Amino acid sequence: EVQLLESGGDLVQAGGSLRLSCAASGFSFSSYAMTWVRQAPGTGLEWVSSISSSGAATFYADSVKGRFTISRDNSKNTLYLQVNSLRAEDTAVYYCAKDRRGNYYTAFDIWGQGTMVTVSP
Amino acid sequence: EIVMTQSPATLSVSPGGRASLSCRASQSVSSDLAWYQQKPGQAPRLLIYGASTRATGIPARFSGSGSGTEFTLTISSLQSEDFAVYYCQQYNNWPPLTFGGGTKVEIK
Numbered sequence: 680e681v682q683l684l685e686s687g688g689d690l691v692q693a694g695g696s697l698r699l700s701c702a703a704s705g706f707s708f709s710s711y712a713m714t715w716v717r718q719a720p721g722t723g724l725e726w727v728s729s730i731s732s733s734g735a736a737t738f739y740a741d742s743v744k745g746r747f748t749i750s751r752d753n754s755k756n757t758l759y760l761q762v763n764s765l766r767a768e769d770t771a772v773y774y775c776a777k778d779r780r781g782n783y784y785t786a787f788d789i790w791g792q793g794t795m796v797t798v799s800p
Numbered sequence: 801e802i803v804m805t806q807s808p809a810t811l812s813v814s815p816g817g818r819a820s821l822s823c824r825a826s827q828s829v830s831s832d833l834a835w836y837q838q839k840p841g842q843a844p845r846l847l848i849y850g851a852s853t854r855a856t857g858i859p860a861r862f863s864g865s866g867s868g869t870e871f872t873l874t875i876s877s878l879q880s881e882d883f884a885v886y887y888c889q890q891y892n893n894w895p896p897l898t899f900g901g902g903t904k905v906e907i908k
Binding site for chain 1: 832834836838842843844845846849855856887889891894895896897898899900901902
């Protein structure tokens with residue numbers, strides 16, 4: 680079964696840091712671009728960051744650029760998001776998602792269950 | 801940045817009825833448009849990509865149409881499990897990948 684499982688979310692103070700993880704199984708992880716999408720409570724979906732299949736190319740939303748770092752370990756089938764200098768507005772459920780086509784940035788056919796990051800003022 | 805605008809924000813439909821959801825892009829995204837369904841407490845689920853191609857396992861009552869800047873998701877004969885929030889997403893011009901604000905389909 681194709682599956683993504685996030686972990687690492689927690690309650691942290693403003694200015695703090697966390698590392699989110701996304702463990703992949705059931706597909707050839709190293710062949711697919713991966714993405715983080717977040718959803719603040721009661722709101723819609725916001726693209727956060729994407730990474731190419733090899734990890735050589737990374738992309739960030741302006742709202743997180745310079746504070747968040749996306750990476751991956753293809754030997755461990757795991758995607759990461761290092762989140763630093765957290766702000767109250769970063770409070771959200773963070774989802775990892777797999778691109779439908781491969782090493783492209785298109786639609787996301789597999790999503791994890793999400794991990795909650797809560798930033799206290 | 802391409803802004804995606806969905807309307808209406810809420811759509812009230814009777815079970816068995818038909819729902820038409822609109823998504824408009826601030827500039828052309830060709831057919832690089834996806835639709836997702838999200839139920840409370842769950843992750844989004846891919847319904848449609850390429851504006852009109854159903855994802856694996858998606859029932860035929862879901863259909864997508866449009867190109868350029870105007871898109872529609874139609875749900876014919878709404879089932880109880882279809883009451884949810886629906887999002888569109890463009891992947892033509894990025895970063896950033898952008899989502900619409902969502903349409904909630906509720907029971908009338």
